[in-house]
Amino acid sequence: MATANMPDRTPQSYDAIILGAGAAGMMCALTAGQRGRRVLLLDHADEPGKKILISGGGRCNFTNINTAPDRYLSxxxxxxxxxxxxxxxxxxxxxxxxxGIAWHEKTLGQLFCDGSARQIVAMLLDECDAGKVTIGLGHPARAVDHADGQYRVTWGDRTATAPALVIATGGPSIPKMGATGFAYDLARRFGLKVVEPRPALVPLTLGGEETLFRSLSGVAADVVARCGKAAFREAALFTHKGLSGPAILQISSYWRHGESIGIDFLPDLAPGWLAAAKRAKPRAGLRNTLAGHLPARLADTLVDRLGIDGELGALTDKRLDEAARRLADWRFTPNGTEGLAKAEVVAGGIATDGLSSQTMEARRVPGLYAIGEAVDVTGWLGGYNFQWAWASGWAAGQVL
Known part of the structure; x- marks a missing residue:
C-alpha cells in the first residue's frame, strides 16, 4: 500500500479517485487496484474503516448468510x-x-469475527496493498471539480486527477465519528437527486401518556414488532426515552412520523389463550398469568393499562379475548427517534434512478460513481448493510 507522501505539489494522475475509506470504499479500491488500475483512496479520518471497528460490539457483523434483495429499503x-x-x-x-479470520454465526444468519473487527480492516488494507492502492488519510477533500473528462480533487495541500471519481463517504449517521452529508452535497453538485435521508435502525421515542412505559427502562422481551407490512421477531427493550432493541431498530426503518407500530408481546400464544387459561386455572390472577410469560414489571404495567385485573374466573371470555387481542397488537405511536446520533444508518441517499445498477456509475455524469451507504439502499440490521457495501464496492471496482 503506497502512502500519499508526495515530494512536490504537481497534480498526481490516477485511473480512479475514491472518496471514503470505509467498507465500500476499500472494497472498491482493492477490486480496481487488483485489476491493475492506479487508485487513490482518500478519507478525512486519521484511520480507515472507523465504522467497521465499532460494529458488532467491536467484532464486526460483517455479513448475513440470508442476504436477499427484499431485505433492503430503497x-x-x-x-x-x-x-x-x-x-x-x-x-x-x-x-x-x-x-484465516475465524468467525461464527450468532443469530438469524449474522456472522461475526471470533476476534476483533480490526482483523477485517487489516484484511482490506492487505488487499489494497496487493492492488498497490495509494491511501491518503487525515485530510478532507477541499475541492472537487470536473473538466475535460477529468475529476480534480484537492485534499490537504495536494491535488490529484482521474477520469473516474467514486463517492463512498457514507451517510450522516453517527456524526461523533465524523460522518457528514458530504456525499449528498457532492451528488447534488453533479446534478444527481437525493432521496431525503432519515435516521434508520434507530431507537424510537415515546411521549404523552406513553411516557409511562419509560418506567420500564431496562426491561426487555421477545416480541413481534410491526409497521405496515413489515414485521420482525426479536427482542424489544424499554429505555428511559422509549423503545429500542433489535425488533424496534428493524421496524424503525419502515416507520414514519405520525404512524403507529404494533407490538405482539406474546407471539407464541394463540388467540383465545387467556380464556383457555381461565378454564385451566380459574383462580389464577391475570397479573400472575401474564407474569408467567413476561417480565413481572412489564406484566404489571400492561395489566394496569388494560384496566382489568383479578382472578381469571371472575372475568368474562369476551373481556379476556379483548385483552389477548390487545396484547397481540399493542399500539404505540412514537413521537420521534433518537436521531442521527444513535442511528446505525440512514434510509434515503443518492437516488438510484440516476445510477446504473450494474456499475454504480451515474447515468448522465460519465466517470462518477456512488456506492455503499451514500446510495438510497438501506439493509436490515444484522450484517446486511456491510454486504451492500462489499457488493456495491465490488461492482464499481470491476469497471473503473
Missing part, C-alpha cells in the same frame, strides 16, 4: 439485485477465510 426495490447477486455473502466469507 425507492427502487430492484436496484440492489444486480450487485448483491454478483458479489454474495459466500464471496466475502471466502475472502476472510483466505486470510
Amino acid at each position: 425507492a427502487n426495490p430492484h436496484f440492489a439485485k444486480s450487485a448483491l447477486g454478483r458479489y454474495t455473502a459466500a464471496d466475502f466469507i471466502a475472502l476472510i477465510d483466505r486470510h
